[in-house]
Amino acid sequence: MPLIDTVRAYLSEPEPTVSECRHCGTTVDPGVTRCPECDGEAIARYHVA
Incomplete structure (x- = not known):
């Protein structure tokens, strides 16, 4: 694969x-608004690079 294709794939x-x-601290699925374990409403979302 040419380098430009690799870069495009990575960026997209x-x-x-x-x-x-x-x-x-329970990990929840994306889009969940309430914790299934403690019924908490504060869901943190972290972008991992």
């Missing part, structure tokens, strides 16, 4: 995101 991929409850 979405950044991975981790979502977790701020109260108990």
Whole structure:
């Protein structure tokens, strides 16, 4: 694969995101608004590079 194709593929991929409850630390699925473990509403989303 030519270098330009590799760079384009890298730049076009979405950044991975981790979502977790701020109260108990449980990892939750993207788009979840309430923690299934503690029913907390504060969900933190981190972009991982």
